[in-house]
Amino acid sequence: MGQVQDIGMPHLAISIPYVFGLSVLTEVAALAAIGLVSRWGEVLPAWVPIVGGRRWP
Structure with a gap:
């Protein structure tokens, strides 16, 4: 998803639902x-x- 992190993957659990929600x-x-x-x-x-x-104006 275009994210490179050197400290491991703690934010991966947040970024995947975030990108899915935006989609x-x-x-x-x-x-x-x-x-x-x-x-x-x-x-x-x-x-x-x-x-x-009914019609919606």
């Missing part, structure tokens, strides 16, 4: 961006309580 966050942001420009970003899904199926 997941990036995917979620990309799907949200696609949703904003797609039809399913204009009309709320029917399964959403109270406002499902």
Whole structure:
């Protein structure tokens, strides 16, 4: 992952979940961006309580 450490690998246990979390966050942001420009970003899904199926301004 581009990290070189001479003192061993104590930070490896932190860096792997951190990079994985950033990857997941990036995917979620990309799907949200696609949703904003797609039809399913204009009309709320029917399964959403109270406002499902209505247009989202």
